[in-house]
Amino acid sequence: MPISTRMSRREAISTFANGFGVLGLAGLLDAEARADGGKANPLAVKLPMHAARAKRVIFLFMSGGPSHVDTFDPKPMLARDNGKPLPFAMPHLVRTKTGNLLQSPFKFRKHGQSGTEVSELFPNVAACVDDICVIRSMVADNINHNGACLQMNTGEQAFSRPSLGSWLLYGLGSENQDLPGYLVISPAQPAQGAPLWTSSFLPAAYQGTLVADLKNPIANLANPRISLDRQRDQLDTLRMLNERHLQSRQEDSQLSARISSFELAYRMQRQAPETFDVSRESPATRALYGLDDPTTGIFATQCLMARRLSERGVRFVQVYHTQTAKRASCQLWDQHGGLKTELPNNCAATDQPIAALLKDLKGRGLLEDTLVIWGGEFGRTPTAEGTDGREHHPFGFTMWLAGGGIKGGMTYGATDEYGWHAVENKVHVHDLHATILHLMGIDHTKLTYRYSGRDYRLTDVFGNVVKPILA
Structure with a gap:
């Protein structure tokens, strides 16, 4: 019997609110819903503006800012002049008042047919360098975590703006209508939190869905009281x-969002439990990622979830490294001290899972159209903070990309001989964003949204596609 003959409208809504607790995570209850009465599906697949090289993105975000001169940007001059003053003036900023030059305590050597030099801290990733393009000339505009993280994720340093993942969903939709199109996997939330994956003034359907509990990724997926068929009957009646109710109002965008969110929540009950269940993986895959190793287990779970989501058509997955077996922190890679101990710990926790993700995607034929990005909000100074630390450094740092139309086995750009300034082929954050959109089939100058009297875009009025790194 339909519930409309037995329940009031208020009772029906209460029933669904309890049965679909996933709604808040789906990010669809915000008042900024699509202004079309909920009739169109905002996540429907849209054609790219030009031929796309990538269909999906996995962004491995090392929160805190990994040191480029200790990982992917070797500097022999640091060793030669260790302990000496930097031979040129530092910028006049409080955060750059560090000491003398500090050599890397870690050894570099060449790997692969490309001969790319990688630190001993990343032996497994080093084995994949022929699939990787290392950009050694990244620059950003903010020297503090909050502003730099905002810029790397949204293109803007201070104000709320739509995130990279939100822009991609807005421009392309999602290939899987039974899961959120934008997932953020972060056991310990970054200090900036939701502003890093917000949809801001874009419709709320495009914001990221946070997965913080790896053992129970999305709460309230199961309804122990009634069957899925019964929920379908209830959902039809509620719609x-x-x-x-909507017909009697000119427009209620919040109600439109609720209608859509109930539908997504119902569909997620069927697919999400299987998608997030990494226990279904084979013993060989578990061993590849290091899933059962206490050192690598947490990040291995995150990377394996990212692969399972990506192969099911989720458009954008962002994996934050914010927790290890021994320590949870908003910025694990923020080595103001403990460089010789904490940085190796972080690399040990992530090296095997990252390499496994690249190998797994490649083995499944997914790497060619999945863009994998590694990096943080900035790098670290080549000069010492105290005796065993490095300060924040946005003037020249390293990120790398693989798959999805990227030319592997190459390095691009360079910092000076000490690793301070990007001096060759600078790549600004806006250029990185423009390149990501280009690989996904989007012209960054044409993906705009009208808000508050002007057209906005991810790259604002900046950004150039870095064409030399494209395959």
């Missing part, structure tokens, strides 16, 4: 009631 009818809500649409009648």
Whole structure:
């Protein structure tokens, strides 16, 4: 018997609110819903503007800012002049008042047919360098975590702006209508939190869905009281009631968002439990990622979830490294001290899972159209903070990309001989964003959204596609 003959509208909504607790995570209850009465599906697949090289993105975000001169940017001059003053003036900023030059305590050597030099801290990733393009000339505009993280994720340093993942969903939709199109996997939330994956003034359907509990990724997926078929009957009735209510109002964007979110929540009950269940993986895959190793287990779970989501058509997955077996922190890679101990710990926790993700994607034929990005909000100074630390450094740092139309086995750009300034082929954050959009089939100058009297875009009025790194 339909619930409309037994329940009031208020009772029906209460029932669904309890049965679909996933709604808040789906990011669809915000008042900034699509202004079309909920009739169109905002996540429907849209054609790219030009031929796309990548269909999906996995962004491995090392929160805190990994040291480039200790990982992917070797500097022999640091060793030669260790302990001496930097031979040129530092910028006049409080955060650059560090000491003398500090050599890397870690050895570099060449790997692969490309001969790319990688630190001993990343032996497994080093084995994949022929699939990787290392950009050694990244620059950003903010020297503090909050502003730099905002810029790397949204293109803007201070104000709320739509995130990279939100822009991609807005421009392309999602290939899987039974899961959120934008997932953020972060056991310990970064200090900046939701502003890093917000949809801001874009419709709320495009914001990221946070997965913080790796053992229970999305709460309230199962309804122990009634069957899925019964929920379908209830949902149909609730939709009818809500649409009648909507017809009597000029526009209620919050109600439109609720209608859509109930539908997504129902569909997620069927697919999400299987998608997030990494226990279904074979013993060989578990060993590849280091899933059962206490050192690598947490990040291995995150990377394996990212692969499972990506192969199911989720458009954008961002994996934050914010927790290890011994320590949880908003900025694990923020080595103001403990460089010789904490940086190796972070690399040990992530090296095997990252390499496994690249190998797994490649083995499944997914790497060619999956863009994998590694990096943080900035790098670290080549000069010492105290005796065993490095300060924040946005003037020249390293990120790397693989798959999805990227030319592997190459390095691009360079910092000076000490690793301070990017001096060759600078790549600004806006250029990185423009390149990501280009690989996904989007012209960054044409993906705009009208808000508050002007057209906005991810790259604002900046950004150039870095064409030499494209395959």
